Amino acid sequence: MTHHTRHTHHTGQRTARRLTLGLLFAAAVGAGLPAGAQAQASKEVRIGYQKYGTLTLLKGRATLEARLAQKGITVKWTEFPAGPVLLEGLNVGSIDFGTVGEAPPIFAQAAGANLVYVGNEPPSPATEAIVVPKDSAIRSLADLKGKKIALNKGSNVHYLLVKALEKAGIDYHDVQTIFLPPADARASFERGAVDAWAIWDPFLAAAEKQLGARVLADGKGLVANHQFYLAARPYAQANQETLRIVLDEVAKVDDWGRKNPKEVSAILSKQTGLEPAVVELAASRYSYGVKPVSAEVVVEQQKIADVFARLKLIPKTIVVKDAQLPFKL
Template sequence: MTIKTRPDYQRRRALGLLSAAALGVFAGAAGAQDKAVLRIGYQKYGTLTLLKGRGTLDQRLAAQGITVKWTEFPAGPVLLEGLNVGSIDFGTVGEAPPIFAQAAGADLVYVANEPPAPRSEAIVAPKDSGLKAVSDLKGKKIALNKGSNVHYLLVRALEKAGLKYSEITPVFLPPADARAAFERGSVDAWVIWDPFLAAAEKQLGARVLADGTGLVSNHQFYLAARPYAERNPEIVRILIEELARVDDWGRAHPKEAAAVLTAQTGLDAATVDLAVERYSYGVKLISPQVVAEQQRIADVFTQLRLIPKPLRIADIVWQPLAASASK
């Protein structure tokens, strides 16, 4: 019996070793692919756009054999969809998109954030509108990008004005479509962020009914696909270092930063200058205070049934020391 079964055992053992070797080669190839290209999703404005324009990250990673691929997205929710399905590895969004993405089961992590910039988002009305205050919005149609940072601004502004979210009609449109609806009068107001906000003010004469001051922080968040961050903590650290450097440069050289952003966005200088005035520089790792702020937003969205279940924000905050230990 031993003589008959030993060749089978040897064949099975050989096949097992070959399979293990093949899996090892595949995993090694996947790891090499991870490190060969860093895919970044960015929006039309902000530190990532400035970093792209400066080219310093591309230069630093090129020395390690890593190519940076940049993809522009019109808004945070669709950017995080790209992150979740694996088309990008890293990106930047406002406060609300990560909450909606987490509620939908996206496998991502908060990595870092910029300081509050509450004046960089606002509720605006057409220049010839009779609307004078947020309290005038009862029964009105308001355009906004569903699940974006301005979604929470609208909720808070209505609450402060004594209105319920159910007392307005949200019209969910991406920025380009929302601007078109705003211009032709299909909506009564628009909740939007920079640089679209600055463009509406400079080009359309839009009037600000309320910005985020005293209502929201309006942090910009950097997020990564969890598998990418766990496999490549050193690249994530390089990203944060380069973001910090370009933040320092932008803070010290606002005119030069505006010139870079003007070239990157294709917007006129006056619009970009206005947006730059309201931007906050200074990237930091996610603090317990910021986690608590995000948790409050998630809880409000749960109460309003904008998301289907309670969330725990701390569950998806990147832990760089833990990531490093797992390497």
């Protein structure tokens, strides 16, 4: 310890901060786990990602692999069609870390998932919307009363729909919600089996570009639509240094992505298999700038949780703050 302390004075504040974090982390692990049950640091980080967001870029650029290889840690990527199934993977132990929208962590926490919020991107309300077919008679949110609306249950658009109906003065139970994952929802939307579809990018951009879908309302003025990074609590407790590196690389790719929209579109097109025009539209609506989850963002999440509990979409009320990291990265 003496050597480390001496080393800290020579290498400045950053190392001092890391040492403090290390002590906080040791205390957190000690407090969070029974004696003898401390999880071992892992030599592999298993990341869950979706067809959007910074993690797709990070995977495409392979900078995380290069950095973690120096520490003998490998990266395993698994793609998920939507946030709720990604967090299911996190809860059952098939992944360690992943990215989802606002609603999935609330549904997961209410179901008893042992997860923690690690960080979030700034709001991006334009990256999700309620769309209707181009020739639909539906012209306003008020026209949705009694209509069939496809959406992925428990995903970010679930909250968008709740807020959009609220704005239009329609009771949530006065529409028919048809719960479908994105691919099935698109098929239903295309054949006219549903009247509207609540969806996020790049599926949203694809519906606009390929089907001529008309945006009835996006998230602007209704929801923040944060992208969250979450980890399994036992993994976070035992692998603080790895998580710090992952977030650092996310921040770097965020910074790069903000300045290089054309390259972003090229990488996303390759990673998702979607045509460049679709990806360019989706990427133009991105927000970049990962940061720790602030008290204000926790309050926003709590409001969503309370609305879901009131509508009985989740089985019980939850305290979002309980899922905050017990230490700072």
